[in-house]
Amino acid sequence: MSKVTPGSVIDRALRETASEPERKPKMSAMARRRSLTGWAFIAPAAVLIFAMNFWPMIQAFILSFKTGRGNKLTLAEPLWYNYERLLHDDIFKQTLLTTLLYLIVQVPIMLGLAMVLANMLNSPSLRFRGMWRTAIFLPVATSLVSYAIVFRTMFGTDGFINDLLTKLHIIDDPVNWLGQTNTARGVIVLGLLWRWTGFNMILYLAALQNIAPGTHEAAKLDGAGPIRTFWSVTMPQMRPIILLTVIISTNGTIQLFDESYNLTAGGPAYTSMTMSHYLYEVSFHRNPNFGYGAAMSYVILLLVAIFAAIQVRLGDKRD
């Protein structure tokens, strides 16, 4: 979940809030000059984004039609060979299912937990609020690699978790957490929850604090209890930020790499490996097949785009 690009959502929000006045059929000299100034400001970033992001994406798209080992690449025959190959690749299908499983299990738990925590921490009666907020947000500031390695050590057969559970007499023999499919996947989900819940909580907290207190007071006067207030007053006002976090989380989970690579190394037998990790394996660890890797990356892009489109359609109720 390292690369999060909420760009599209923010763009859209900006476009709609800064509603321009009707454009006149012909620009005055002044307006043209202003427009040029605008372009001059946008140009540097636009050129950089094109050169650093879009151009490589175009190249990767061309690459995905090529095949061969290392840098001896030729155009595939037929052109869609790599994409067709994906349909027959059992390991890829396995990684796709695993990634979707992480998505379905982890994102709802994480967002629910973040919402609960945000509401708790927003309560004015809570003491040491600053400390709690910092403590829950702190994991977001740790490096993905180091937290993954700490988790791996903790869940080792002779690791902290086994020691603790044995001392508490919950288990008799050490559990091989990372050596079994379900527990290994569970540890990855747990790691993701620990690492990312705070991030979403902070976003929710910010949104909660933007809710006008008057709406809550009005609900109270009308006799609504706290639960009713939450569902009927708070939640509707949180909708845009929930949409944003759902898209960010989905996006990040589909591209998940670090945890799979560092925490479980994809094991046992590829069952905790994510798509991005497999892409990396195919490109760098095995006989390098960059054409095939590029095709995989486009499938991931497509998935991200489809999920985001569905979510925007379902979740965005603005007119």
Add this chain to the structure above:
Amino acid sequence: MRNFRKGAVLAATAAVTLALAACSDSSSPDPSGGGNGTPEGNTLTVWAWDPAFNIAALNAAADIYKQDHPDFTIDIVETPWDDLQTKLTTIAQSQAYDELPDIFLMQNNAFQKNVINYPDLFSDFSGSDVDYSEFPAGVTGYSTVDGANFGVPFDNGTAIDALRTDILTEAGYTVDDFTDITWNDYMTKAKDVLAKTGQPMLSGQAGSSDMVMMMLQSAGASLFDADGNPTIANNDALTKASEVYTQMVKDGTFLEVNSWDEYIGTLVNGNVAGTINGVWIVGSIQSAEDQSGKWGMTNLPSLDGVSGATNYSANGGSSWAVSSTADVALAQDFLNETFAGSAEFYDTILPSTGALANWMPAGDSEIYSQPQDFWGGDAIFSKVVGFAGQVPANNTGVYYYEARDAVSAALTEIVNGADPATAFQKAQETVEFAMQ
């Protein structure tokens, strides 16, 4: 307003120029002409991965080379093997060859694959003084492609069975009881040792095929036939090896752990009664100084009922490669005068690191027959030299790692209860798919 706009335009132009500069092909030749860190012509940059082993050996080699070349310096960059492979791929793919060091270490099993995929990374040794007749043909074969040598063999991966003599005594056994035996015999004794002492006989990384690959090679079998076709399905030796492995895991006589560090931990913390691995494991075993005198060494068990089964195998082993942008003359001279030509050098590194030479003249040295106190006064190194001559050849090829990965995955499934024939058939298909 006007000035402001000028500023903005200027900023835009600057950014565009910058972006273009970043994208432009930096094909201008490197004025220094050498690799990293060779401006004075007497420094070599080297990538290697094990501070207790190959890096220690490099430092010793540099000290010896300095005796005749006082200006010589070496810059060793510790690079784990997985990272090294990734770096090489990235450099080759982006053709940024000036990022290469002068010398890098390469796993023997990966040598063919890298030379064949990326010949531009390597300098061949045709112009060097290295005498390849002083290395066993089986070992130089790893780094020879189309008759050209691309590496100087370093360590020998001959497999050993290292045993905790104190634990065996407690269970009523000696090292001799584990010498020249078969796996069936070994498994029975391992169960007995576990029952009497509570110690498993072996440990290893779950999801690693090292153990099974050693068994496979001990019977002269491999994952590919002579034409390079995968032979994972219906492979008798592999099936038998996987049976032994899964049975031992079930019996509790083989302790599966999750990482390399945990594996080393089982050895130095005394959680197992022995280990089977390449002789380079000696360096790690000896790091537990409190266990001095408590270890013994012998050959491997052989597979039962498999034709060509022997008590000898190998795991690992690596060779030095000289990069294409290196100071080739200096790098090859350095390797030739140390790793391929100095008995003094091998005498220095052997006792501390267990780096058993592939360079045959080193084997005549007296130091090999010296008793090692750590190993109960046994002259282990001459023993291993004896084993080395009897190791059956291994067939690696370009797709070796794909096959190994597939076998590892199959083993994990078999340990978790899958049918071996089905799992290996699937592994065979995975490799065939990768080779398409």
